[in-house]
Amino acid sequence: MDAYFEMFSGISGNMVLGALIDLGLDPKSLESELNKLGLQNEYEIKIEKVSRSHIGGTYVDVHLHDHEHEHDHAHDHAHDHDHHGRNLEDINKIIETSELSRTIKEKSKTIFLNLAKAEAKVHRTEINEIHFHEVGAVDAIVDIVGSVTGLELLGIDRIYASSINTGQGYVMAAHGKLPVPAPATMELLKNVPTYSSGTEKELTTPTGAAIITSLSTYFGPKPLMRVEKVGYGAGTYEIEIPNLLRINVGNVEQGSKKMKVVETNIDDMNPQFYEYIMEKLFEKGALDVYFTPIQMKKNRPATKISVIVDAENLFKINEILLKETTTLGVRIFDIEREIVDRKIKEVETQFGKVKVKVGILDGKTVNIAPEYEECKKIAKEKGLPIKTVYQILYAEFERRV
DSSP states (O other), rough: OEEEEBBBOOHHHHHHHHHHHHTTOOOOHHHHHHHSSSSSSSSSEEEEEEEEEEEEEEEEEEEEETOOOOTTTTGOOOOOSSSOOOOHHHHHHHHTTTTHHHHHHHHHHHHHHHHHHHHHHHHHOOOOGGGGGTTHHHHHHHHHHHHHHHHHHTTTEEEEEEEEEBBSSSEEEEEEEEESOOOHHHHTTTTTTTTTOSSSSSSSSSSHHHHHHHHEEEESSOOOOEEEEEEEEEEEOOOSSEEEEEEEEEESSSSSSEEEEEEEEESSSOTTTHHHHHHHHHHHTTEEEEEEEEEOGGGOOOOOOOOEOOGHHHHHHHHHHHSSSOOOOEEEEEEEEEEEEEEEEEEEEEEEEEEEEEETTTTTTEEEEEEEHHHHHHHHTTTHHHHHHHHHHHHHHHHOO
């Protein structure tokens, strides 16, 4: 299943938990998984059905047993510096020694690592040398591990995200006021589209930013999606916009996707460089790279470089073209890309096992193609023309795929 997070009012850890419970996550199953961390004596999860701007949602508060605590948008900064004294190493140990699934462990540790890196950068220190206000707190552990667990229990494996409303103004922290977004949040949101709608509150917390930036690589308009369920996770306050995180769950149409094409014309570069540049472009996320011979002004022969890329990798591709080639600029335009589902199968043939690419549309096989490198290897070993290898394989695929 796929999920699209709409962050028109930002994101915090408890808003994610609220939205997942609103979607149908069973609180008892969630608590049962969280109890594997061995921290159940330190907190209690309180769940409440609430309304924000007349829209119903679920509010989750992680209430700490040993001192008064209100879990809100600014909760990440509200803890005493020495509370519990847990650093990243301690938290990794709590997660690693639990009986949670390997996937939950790895994703949770990645989120904490990214949060730790952001805090260490802000405080100009090493990751394990500081005790985070956020990371050291039990509620952050519950928020992060709970969010990852909830997504797994609901069968959500791919996450897409909108641009993020950060809020603005100032937030109170342990050592005074911090600007919104808080420095750690700002660090986490690098290369992610953000904005402020003008609300004088901290709408996106470091924990919320760490969760979404660790779990999603897509930030942009809602992809083509068949939505089956919608959940709303509530923030603490009533503000001038609906203080909710909306999560849509369903299936993103994988066949059709908005993409970018980046192009540039080059007439003054050593042709030996093209192979190297093509490799670099593929390394940075290009889905396709191709060269077209063209005639430029004064009838100069030239090469047009074209790159198809996801929106999230556009910056990296532009950087390669502008730094590595002799061009002074690039053209960028939107395209729709429609592809069939592709699977790699191993097929037993007279040459042994051969990898085959199978194209599937609406559940039916529409294309079959052997891997070129395998055909080349067979042709060399058997002393056959490569076209003969292809003909033999295609005849066998007709019978077996």
